[in-house]
Amino acid sequence: MIDFLVRNWGNVASVAGLFFSILAFVFSKRASVAAREARDAALLRSLSEEMNGANRTAGEIVTYVGMERGDMALLRTSELMNQTSYFMARWDNRLSEGSKNNLLSVRERLHSIHEVLTKNRFADLSPRAKAQLVQACQRVSATFSEEYGRAVKASESEAR
Amino acid sequence: MQDDKAVKFFEEVLSKTRAGKIRWEPTADESDYIAAIGGHFTLSISEGQNPYQTTYPINLPPTMCTLALKDQDGRVLTKVTDMDEGIPERDIRELYETARRQALHVDEKIDTILGELSKL
Numbered sequence: 001m002i003d004f005l006v007r008n009w010g011n012v013a014s015v016a017g018l019f020f021s022i023l024a025f026v027f028s029k030r031a032s033v034a035a036r037e038a039r040d041a042a043l044l045r046s047l048s049e050e051m052n053g054a055n056r057t058a059g060e061i062v063t064y065v066g067m068e069r070g071d072m073a074l075l076r077t078s079e080l081m082n083q084t085s086y087f088m089a090r091w092d093n094r095l096s097e098g099s100k101n102n103l104l105s106v107r108e109r110l111h112s113i114h115e116v117l118t119k120n121r122f123a124d125l126s127p128r129a130k131a132q133l134v135q136a137c138q139r140v141s142a143t144f145s146e147e148y149g150r151a152v153k154a155s156e157s158e159a160r
Numbered sequence: 161m162q163d164d165k166a167v168k169f170f171e172e173v174l175s176k177t178r179a180g181k182i183r184w185e186p187t188a189d190e191s192d193y194i195a196a197i198g199g200h201f202t203l204s205i206s207e208g209q210n211p212y213q214t215t216y217p218i219n220l221p222p223t224m225c226t227l228a229l230k231d232q233d234g235r236v237l238t239k240v241t242d243m244d245e246g247i248p249e250r251d252i253r254e255l256y257e258t259a260r261r262q263a264l265h266v267d268e269k270i271d272t273i274l275g276e277l278s279k280l
Binding site: 129139 | 183185186187188189190192194195196197198199200201202204230232233234
């Protein structure tokens, strides 16, 4: 055995070197997959946190419209319009087509809410226009709740 | 001059709306309906005062329908109205009415009330 090793030490060293290289490659591959998964999970957590913030703002709009506080509702609407545009740009490659469609619809709806609140004083709106406005605000809030739920679900399944 | 691309776009939207393939939704303005397409575009169909009616009061309808296409950044890419060449007023009004009925689920609600009425 020793005689064999002495005569073939070069070949044995090559085989051992190859074995350790394969081992190192396998471990580095696993480490890079784990790092990528951790990064994705962190990103999805951040998406769900941001959606939660938007969901809260949408809820505030519903409350302000219910309290007939047009000025505050207008302020929050502008804020949420900007936030929605940010989502579209920031999370473009993370959002599904359905979510993007939801966010596009939400932004248009927020535009219409903004227009109604800018053109008229809340007290001057007809009961029909008020009902339409409340419904639009509730739809915005419901859509953000849905998107928040989706983001949480995605981050949970990524964490598993 | 007729904008062939805009006419083709309008015809396609009308045909897909007739087939119920576009999910129209209401907005805070009762004469404005929207639909998001493919995660990149938004369509809106609205009915408003005809601005040409006061300038040229020659048998023009008092209201005008407008179909608009916006991109992901909210920029208006194109607008089609019943005043445009190649866009029949009857067709754009049909688009508006169909979008409105779909957005407000008018047909489903009428079916429900018919069901209720039949029980009386």
